[in-house]
Amino acid sequence: MWGAMPSAHSETRVVPLPERVSPLSGEFVDAALEQAFRESTLARVLSQQRTGLVLWAALMIVFVVPDYLALGAVPSFWVLAVYRGVFALLLLATVEAFRRKPALALHGHLLMGLALLGYPFFFLLYGLRPEIRSFNTGAIMVIQLMLFLFVPVRVTLAAPVALFGAVGATLGVWLTTTEVFVKVGTAFLVALPAVLGYAAALRQQKTERQEYLLRRQLQDANRELQDEVARRVALQDELERHASTDLLTGLPNRRALAERFATESARAQRRSEPLSLAMLDLDHFKRVNDTHGHAGGDAVLNAVGEMCLRSFRGVDMAARVGGEEFAVMLPDANVQQAGAVMQRFIDQLAATPTTVGNQAVRVTATAGVAQQQPGEDLNVLMARADAALYIGKQAGRNRVVLAPPAGSASASG
């Protein structure tokens, strides 16, 4: 029924990844896209950076104890202890800053700044605690790896910081030892995890962005699908409305009347309540058209439709069933009650002129009313009401005629 979908909707719009992600930085070339990606990861980045900072602060404090045990309360211990304390406070202050302003975590500059400040502490250790040189080198190796892998940070920022760490550690060792093997070995040991970390983090960054693009494409496709469904539902509603509404007057049409009649008729029979139907036809409507033109006639039909919507009860249903012919279904009303309602309507119509152009046009109408007999269908009921209407026309119009029950002799006006 719907026919073929417009081809624009079925086209895939996947942009190949290599064109959009820089091979060295692992970031989107398009700055706005990169920003959108980072914003989409903010909650995760924030939570991981906070955890990393708290852990880092805890380690800085905990290691005061081994420093003391190894050095005692000598000046170099106090240098280290103050460095540790100040740095731990700085780390915790950053956690608080992230809590207040999460966007600070977005670009990774703060974290990498802290890493830059943190490294000299380890460089110092080479001079102040030479007996733990190997341990210190091991710690720097771990930090080099963590820079890239532990917290999600950008390789473009982590790489220079890692280089700083590698150079500083190498210098620290070169200045505090004469053993060439240790000097060269340390340089190699601190550089290696940085290179490995860079390669792994770069790959991860690319994968994350690839997933992000796919997710966005999926969301776009989903949104398009939802829009399409909404468009079709609206179209379906519109079609249904057109199928059951008379476009000129906005009243229900015959089809809608038949549907409601089926329901009301079943209900009336279940409850042993009366159900009546009136056929109403405008008198000498041809003259209205002849005098005021077809548009003038339409305006009058419209006004009658509006009056129908205003005048009957909510349970009643007025429908336009022909050119200038209307049907009114009146549940829970016998033929006399329905006749009285229709008489009021006809009187009101006769007393209410419609303005066409600058002229007041008065129309009258004739109605035939019939009460449904047990088991009587809509067509038969309409035919009986129509017969009464015909009698009304014959008798001079502008009146209501009640149809006798099926099979009895004559109608009454």
Ligand SMILES: Nc1nc2c(ncn2[C@@H]2O[C@H](COP(=O)(O)OP(=O)(O)OP(=O)(O)O)[C@@H](O)[C@H]2O)c(=O)[nH]1
């Ligand atoms: N403007 C307009 N006229 C319509 C429409 N549908 C039917 N008509 C006109 O309604 C008129 C009906 O004329 P007739 O059936 O002869 O009946 P009448 O002139 O109302 O006379 P009686 O019904 O005998 O009182 C015709 O002129 C139709 O062209 C419509 O949608 N708009």
